[in-house]
Amino acid sequence: MADTAAPLAMGAERVDRPGLLQRIFLHNVPAKIAALPMVATVLVVFVGCVAWTIYYSFTNSKLLPTGKFVGFDQYERLFATSRWNVSVWNLIAYGSMSLVFTLVIGFILAVLIDQKIRFESAFRTIMLYPFALSFIVTGLVWQWIMNPTLGLQGTLRGLGWTGFTFDWIANPRMVLFALLIAGLWHGTGFCMVLMLAGLRGVDEEVWKAARIDGIPTWRTYVSIVIPMMRGVLVTAVVIIGSGIVRLYDLVVALTNGGPGISSEVPAKYVFNYMFSGGNIGQGLAGATMMLLTVLIIMIPWAYLEFGGKGRRT
Amino acid sequence: MKKFAVVAAMATAFLGSTSAYAVDLEVTHWWTSAGEAAAIAEFAKVFEEETGNNWVDSALAGSGTGANPVIISRIIGGDPMGATQMNTGRDAEELIQAGLMRDLTDVVADMDLDSFYVDPKLLDNCRYEGGLYCLPINIHSWDWLWLSTAAYEKIGQPVPTNWDEYVASWPALQEAGILPFGLATGWPFSGIPGVLMSALGGPELINRVYVDKDPEAVRSPEFRRVVEALDSLRQVVSPETMVPSFGDVGTQLLEGTAAGNIHGDWLAGDLQVAGGVPGEDYECLPALGLGQQLGGGGDSFYFPKLPEGTDPAVIEAQAQLARILISPEAQLKFNMVKGSMPIRTDIDLSQANPCMQKALALLPNGLLPTGDSNLSSDAQQQTQDLNTEFLDDDSITIDDYVERYASIIESAD
Numbered sequence: 230m231a232d233t234a235a236p237l238a239m240g241a242e243r244v245d246r247p248g249l250l251q252r253i254f255l256h257n258v259p260a261k262i263a264a265l266p267m268v269a270t271v272l273v274v275f276v277g278c279v280a281w282t283i284y285y286s287f288t289n290s291k292l293l294p295t296g297k298f299v300g301f302d303q304y305e306r307l308f309a310t311s312r313w314n315v316s317v318w319n320l321i322a323y324g325s326m327s328l329v330f331t332l333v334i335g336f337i338l339a340v341l342i343d344q345k346i347r348f349e350s351a352f353r354t355i356m357l358y359p360f361a362l363s364f365i366v367t368g369l370v371w372q373w374i375m376n377p378t379l380g381l382q383g384t385l386r387g388l389g390w391t392g393f394t395f396d397w398i399a400n401p402r403m404v405l406f407a408l409l410i411a412g413l414w415h416g417t418g419f420c421m422v423l424m425l426a427g428l429r430g431v432d433e434e435v436w437k438a439a440r441i442d443g444i445p446t447w448r449t450y451v452s453i454v455i456p457m458m459r460g461v462l463v464t465a466v467v468i469i470g471s472g473i474v475r476l477y478d479l480v481v482a483l484t485n486g487g488p489g490i491s492s493e494v495p496a497k498y499v500f501n502y503m504f505s506g507g508n509i510g511q512g513l514a515g516a517t518m519m520l521l522t523v524l525i526i527m528i529p530w531a532y533l534e535f536g537g538k539g540r541r542t
Numbered sequence: 543m544k545k546f547a548v549v550a551a552m553a554t555a556f557l558g559s560t561s562a563y564a565v566d567l568e569v570t571h572w573w574t575s576a577g578e579a580a581a582i583a584e585f586a587k588v589f590e591e592e593t594g595n596n597w598v599d600s601a602l603a604g605s606g607t608g609a610n611p612v613i614i615s616r617i618i619g620g621d622p623m624g625a626t627q628m629n630t631g632r633d634a635e636e637l638i639q640a641g642l643m644r645d646l647t648d649v650v651a652d653m654d655l656d657s658f659y660v661d662p663k664l665l666d667n668c669r670y671e672g673g674l675y676c677l678p679i680n681i682h683s684w685d686w687l688w689l690s691t692a693a694y695e696k697i698g699q700p701v702p703t704n705w706d707e708y709v710a711s712w713p714a715l716q717e718a719g720i721l722p723f724g725l726a727t728g729w730p731f732s733g734i735p736g737v738l739m740s741a742l743g744g745p746e747l748i749n750r751v752y753v754d755k756d757p758e759a760v761r762s763p764e765f766r767r768v769v770e771a772l773d774s775l776r777q778v779v780s781p782e783t784m785v786p787s788f789g790d791v792g793t794q795l796l797e798g799t800a801a802g803n804i805h806g807d808w809l810a811g812d813l814q815v816a817g818g819v820p821g822e823d824y825e826c827l828p829a830l831g832l833g834q835q836l837g838g839g840g841d842s843f844y845f846p847k848l849p850e851g852t853d854p855a856v857i858e859a860q861a862q863l864a865r866i867l868i869s870p871e872a873q874l875k876f877n878m879v880k881g882s883m884p885i886r887t888d889i890d891l892s893q894a895n896p897c898m899q900k901a902l903a904l905l906p907n908g909l910l911p912t913g914d915s916n917l918s919s920d921a922q923q924q925t926q927d928l929n930t931e932f933l934d935d936d937s938i939t940i941d942d943y944v945e946r947y948a949s950i951i952e953s954a955d
Contacts (some may be wrong), residue, residue: 291920292614292636306953312927377782401934469824485728488781489934490927504611506634506923 279520286513294509303514313515316493323405323494324473325411331469332462334413335420340450342421343428353425364415368482371411372398401491404484408492411483416472420465427461428454463534471496474523495519547710559949566600567863570616571627572609575789577811581880588872595859598624617642622846624856625863628668628672630842632678632918637844638675644845647675649861655870658886661909664840678840679867680882681909683901684733684806685740685836687827688813692798693720704831705741705771708802712778715801722778724791724800731933734775734804736913739768740837741830745910748837751951762947769940769947776933792816795824804830810881810897826897828904836901838909840885843867921954 254261286303290296307313342352359367374380375398385393397403397410431454439449455462467475480486486493495515503512567589573582579601586597600623602609610633613626617637625748628634637643638820655674659665660681668676687705692713694701702708712722725731743764750759759765785791792812794800794815803809808824818824828836845860866872870889877884878894883901891902913922928946 292633293618293640310927311581311931396782420926487727487934488929489930491934501923502920504615505608505919507636507919508923 234371261383264432282513282520285509286517288510290509290513293506296510299322299510300370305512307514307518312490312493313495313498315490316495316498319405319492320473320476323408323412323476326405326409327416327473328466328469330409330413331416331420332465334417335465336424338421339418339424340430342425353422356421358418359415364417365482367411367415368479371407371414371480372483375407375410394508396485398515399488404488404492408479408483411479415479416469420469423461423465423468424458427458430461431457456468470526474519509524545905562626564594564596565853565859566596566598567624567856567859568600569625569627569863570600570602570609570613570623572602572604573627574601574603575787575808575812576815577813578629578880579809580815581876584875584879585867585872588850588869588875589863589866592866593859593862595862603658605807617846617887618901620849622848622906624848624860625843626842626844627841630678630840631915634842634844635670636678637846638670638673642847643675644847644860645675646677646864647672647674649864650674650868653865655868658888659881660885660887660905661838663909664885667840667915668842676842676844676898677868678842678885679873680841680877680880680885681836681838681905682807682841682882683828683838684804684912685737685829685833685835685910686807686809686897687802687830687870688792689802689825689827690795690798690800691825692796692822693801696720696798701825702827702831704827706832709771709774711801713801716778720798721783721794721800722802723775724794724803725779725784726788726791727781727784727786729926730788730791730805732922733806734845735768735772735828735925736837737804738771740835740910741832742771743768744833745835748910752913754909755951755954757948757952760951762942765947766940766944769943772929772932773940774945776936779933788812792818807881807883807897807901810895811879814879814881814895820895820897826900828897828900834904835910836904836906837912838883839912839914841882880920917954923951924950 285294285296287298287300288296289299289302338356340350342356346352351447362370370403375395377383377396378400380395382393398405435453435457436449439453444453473518475496476494477500480492480494484492486497496504496519499512499515499519501514502508502515506512569586571582573579582599582601586599589595589597610628613623613628614633614637616622617626618640622642634643655665656662659678664678664681665674668674668678677785687708689701689708691701693715697711697714697720699711699714702711715722739751747759747762747764747768750756751765785794788805788809789812791800791803791805792809793816795803796813796816796818810820813820813824820826843864845864848857848860870884870886873884873886874889874891877898881895881898883898883905884891891898892903913925917925925947928943928950932943
């Protein structure tokens with residue numbers, strides 16, 4: 230496109246040659262005007278707010294963003310706070326488990342549904358339904374189910390199975406798994422639907438060829454189908470990943486960070502210190518660290534994915 | 543044609559609902575439990591009867607930690623309400639500094655506040671550079687131990703008269719399958735360490751920690767005694783037995799399934815609504831039956847500056863409400879229902895229930911400072927985090943707690 234347009238432009242304006250700036254700003258003007266609102270949004274909302282956040286994380290702002298520059302004080306305090314450190318480890322533990330289990334379970338469910346079963350749409354609806362609920366509702370539902378005295382444990386004990394114990398939600402060592410159950414219940418259905426779309430995108434001819442070659446079904450999935458589903462997998466990872474980093478409402482509804490601080494997450498720390506704690510500097514330092522973590526993961530990946538020419542998918 | 547009729551009907555309905563002088567005044571607060579809601583309704587009733595204006599009630603859930611941020615962000619964001627409840631403290635101070643609150647000096651100039659306010663210190667929190675920016679409307683105190691008569695009947699012991707006797711009764715209670723200490727999840731725990739500090743540590747410790755912010759006071763043996771009490775408390779409290787809200791603890795006390803609870807005086811309102819009679823169904827011990835002074839903070843009302851172009855009648859309604867909130871009539875009605883102490887000394891409280899009478903007897907001794915009004919909400923949040931962690935994690939020793947508390951106090955402003 231650019232190759233054909235440049236000679237034309239040069240032919241039209243032979244007298245004063247178009248410089249680089251002119252090419253950038255005047256080439257295909259309507260498209261640029263159409264993109265302006267989005268460009269403005271990105272600059273103001275994303276880049277602008279990120280810059281604002283990072284700047285104020287270096288100040289001692291309390292309730293209002295009016296503080297003085299204090300260097301890395303807020304970060305020093307952040308890393309010395311046990312609640313923050315527990316939050317970070319919780320997020321890493323929950324995040325890695327959640328990512329792996331959502332992908333694996335989602336894929337297996339998709340494969341099962343893809344076997345040309347009866348009532349496929351009914352199953353699909355059932356599996357996808359939890360995704361239609363908000364995290365707050367999900368959290369409250371599971372809070373009732375897992376509450377030791379009112380929920381499953383209490384019911385089964387009441388029915389005579391007195392040795393039954395399911396108190397994960399009240400047990401500091403197991404509470405992350407309680408969160409994981411609720412998170413998986415909520416998220417796997419959506420992952421399944423994405424995977425199913427990917428599976429359906431694989432040409433029937435590929436399956437026929439594999440069958441003629443006598444390749445076992447599982448091997449076909451692992452070596453042929455999954456590599457062909459790369460685009461869908463990347464989409465799924467990005468969606469699940471962003472859900473993990475901003476994990477907040479599920480925790481608030483299900484455990485509120487408890488027992489003690491054993492299920493705290495970074496987003497909750499940021500929210501607490503910005504609003505109820507009246508310490509914007511501290512909250513924004515936490516937010517900046519969250520952004521930094523995401524960038525550390527995203528930049529190498531983006532470099533591999535989009536960096537080299539000719540490797541674009 | 544049909545559309546026209548609808549619009550016309552709506553217009554008449556709208557006109558009809560607002561008479562020439564009545565204006566709407568939006569009031570935000572976080573009094574949402576049964577007892578509290580009944581109390582604030584008393585204010586609304588007096589306001590509407592006396593001025594003819596409408597009290598638009600915007601109750602916000604989540605108390606100081608949930609509602610306060612909403613209120614602050616509305617004021618900062620340029621969408622102020624007509625009047626709002628807020629805890630006097632450092633947050634409010636910042637809003638006053640930023641010029642977002644209305645100066646009430648002229649509004650109450652002829653009322654001579656100093657002549658009837660129980661403790662002039664209450665008003666100090668509202669004063670800033672010669673202006674008066676809020677009105678304390680009651681004195682609420684965390685320093686109460688509530689005990690269940692029914693629970694002690696079950697184990698055949700007299701109801702304790704102070705904290706030490708109460709702690710001594712725990713083993714017998716546990717044996718009888720009664721929860722020694724009922725507790726709700728979330729913020730209710732945050733007030734308990736302060737109560738223990740004022741009752742067990744005494745006024746001097748409170749002053750040194752909250753007002754002087756002296757880390758050495760935290761390392762003193764008096765403070766250690768407080769942490770030891772907190773330590774014994776966490777032995778009898780477990781996440782499995784916690785209930786969702788403090789009103790539920792009130793129910794436990796009336797039923798006798800839990801023996802005691804440390805909670806603010808607003809629990810009295812809920813106990814009353816649930817049909818409990820003080821002295822018969824439950825006992826109340828101010829300052830845990832040990833101290834002679836209550837830690838008091840005011841619930842205060844603030845009147846944000848309204849934006850340019852607001853109807854002058856609304857601004858007038860703000861002033862009317864300010865005067866009504868501290869009038870004898872409204873004070874009596876409100877505090878009788880809420881269970882808190884009025885800020886006026888000149889009203890007849892002979893009908894007050896026995897718990898309030900006990901509190902009134904302690905009032906002349908003056909009020910103790912509280913963490914709410916002396917520590918920034920940042921420091922409060924940090925101590926709250928520490929307390930939450932300590933409650934559930936037995937690996938944090940008393941020494942760890944003392945050191946971490948000392949470092950929070952050291953860096954507090």
